[in-house]
Amino acid sequence: MKNTIRIALGNLWFQLISLFQEMKNTIRIALGNLWEHKAKTLILGLLVCFGLMLIVLGTGFLEAAKKGIEKDFRSHYTGDIVIHGPSPKKGVLTLFGVQENVSVGEMPKTPALPDADQLLSLLDTVDGIQDRTRLISGVILLSSDAIGEGFIPRTEDESSFPMGFFLSGDENYFTMFPDVKIIEGEMYNRNEPSLIMDLSLREKFETYYRIPLAVGDMITLQGYSSASAKLREVKIAGFFAHPDPNTTMMSLCYLDQNTARALGDLTYGSVYARDLPQVIDTSLSTMDEDDLFADMFEVENASILGSSLTDDDVDSLLGDTSLRDKLNEVADGAWQFLVLKLDRPEDAETKIIALNALFAEKEMNVKAIDWKTASSGFAMGTDILGAVFTILIVLLSVVVFIVIMNTLIISVIERTSEIGTMRALGAHRGFIRKLIFTETTCIVIIASLAGIVLALIISGIINISNIRITNETAKLFLGGGSFKITPNLGSTLAAFFAIFIGASLANLYPVSFALKITPLKAMNQED
């Protein structure tokens, strides 16, 4: 028994030594072959090296951009979770309006948060919420009486069209998002129509209208949604810079709640329409005089056109408008969003699921969304770039795959005699398969390491150089004002394995070609 075990162990040891020896020799022959065919090795190596370097740099850049945007938006604009009212029939509701494939003027109206008090009470019972603030937002177009009659807009530069976003929070807003840097003037007054504006919006205005903007100036804001185009005049209280200088968030202003509600069409009629009795026709309540008459015709002209109509006649035609007037008043206490910051931001995803389940259980017509959905197109830029990058990588991979395959086939054809000799000397097909696979593996490993080192060096140089992006569209796509690359271990490993698998697949045809080589080919046929 003892002897049997000793013999078995001896055999096992011998097998292991043989295996190691065989591996060592296979690697030695493979490396020798690679050295012998330097040109082909170099072509394959460079393809793998630069391919991996591009992937590492690309993913590192996208990763840096995505993380930068996420940090910026969660810290300064969207918090960890945003809760909004009834979802629109079409499109996605975001903090900056409903995202749908329509022009800004046709953008569906952002609904008010229903049962805001009940919602707040409910959230008081939910654990893990660090802070919260209520919010109104929207899209605005800026203009001014100072522009004058004969103004001809600059149309050659569409990016300077003075359009932007507004946000208006409750008393807790700047406690929750305190990092806004007022660089000129002061914070707006909550009790009068006033705003603070970021520098990019100021620059747009000044470029487009060719007049300077200063603290204390009055400007006209036009709110946009499919329901209405509201006009409000407000005072510029100050100008601010975004807390993150690399932010993709541009053309933003913060303004007082009442103006925000008016621009956001948060009237009693629109907010409480579902609570009113059926007998009350609210169709007119979603429109005030601005909507009805501002752009169509003037009442004075109507009396002229209608020959003998007086103001009394018009009033009697419209009937009692007191209810409509009330319904058209701005609804105090109406908000569009509730923004939450969590104790553990990393739990946002699970918290959103839990909150939505809770809202469904309580039959509340509200929905919790994550920062990315709430941030609208700002986070989409890098996603689009990521998709384009992925397509490019796939195309590149196909080309690299074909080049590797062809190079390997040429290599196999050139070594027909060598492979045939090995087969004649007793090499099984498995050995040939292993040999070619080892060669490819050696190239992939060495070239990949070189590619990773090169990518790290390049990203280090780029990060040290602190390249700034000034173009706003480029900022959106490149994830901010600073070009940074943060190589990520996970995606680097994934890229390495993808290249390894790709190279292994590229091996299949050349290997099958090599396996067809018989020892006969090594012999010098004479007959």
Added chain:
Amino acid sequence: MAIISLENVRKVYPLGKVEVEAVRGASLEIEKGSFVSIAGPSGSGKSTILNMIGLIDTPSFGAVKIDGHDVYAGRFTSDIKKKKKDILPSKMDNKITDLRHEYLGFIFQNFNLIPVLNVYENIEFPLLLGKQKMSKKERKEWIDYLIEKVGLTAWAHHKSNELSGGQRQRVAIARALVTKAPVILADEPTANLDSKTGDQILNLMKEINRDLQTTFIFSTHDAKITAMAGHVIRLLDGDIVENTKIENGSTNNDAVQLACKKEKAQAEIEKQVLPSDTMSKDLGV
């Protein structure tokens, strides 16, 4: 018992719609330790027979036996290759490869050394493919012995491209011997060597044949090899026309001398003919 035996072996090659029979029902037996020459003019089928003996080509019909193993066991090329075009099934390929490794060594006309390996590694290579239980020390001693035997001790760590043709063929001989295969197949081993080196190589092989009782089978045009052989198989148009064994198995010295004289005379004639040929060409005749 014969180490190699062929029974009614035929090899048919398809040539378009026509089938060409390269070997027509060859039967022969080769004894262990013999020095065999397969001779014949080009196209006679000698390389085909050698390839079938070396298990690197499959017969269309007939049996090939190596040390009593019926290699194809009644299965022929037409059956074997039916499923996969021109490729033997894996199981059979592995069996044939193992038999080849165990019983056969090869010496090629073009030496066929592995270019990335040095002399020692080239000789060692077949040992690394098989299942021989040989320790590293034993292996080294055996390879060193073979290197010494073929006179390449000083060249052991040189790559093949640093060697002369004769030296390369010596490496090939040592490589063929390294697995202690009882049969060495040599396809025109002296064809790419000058006559002096060719003679040295032949003498070396004869010495190994004598000392180690290794069977050598040559496919050759070289009259000297045929003259040295103890067993001559002559082919013509795919048929064996002569199958002669010299009883004592020793070298026919007279025949070798005669073959050498013939070769020298031929070389003299070529020397004399060449100037007039050149002249004719110059004159445009």
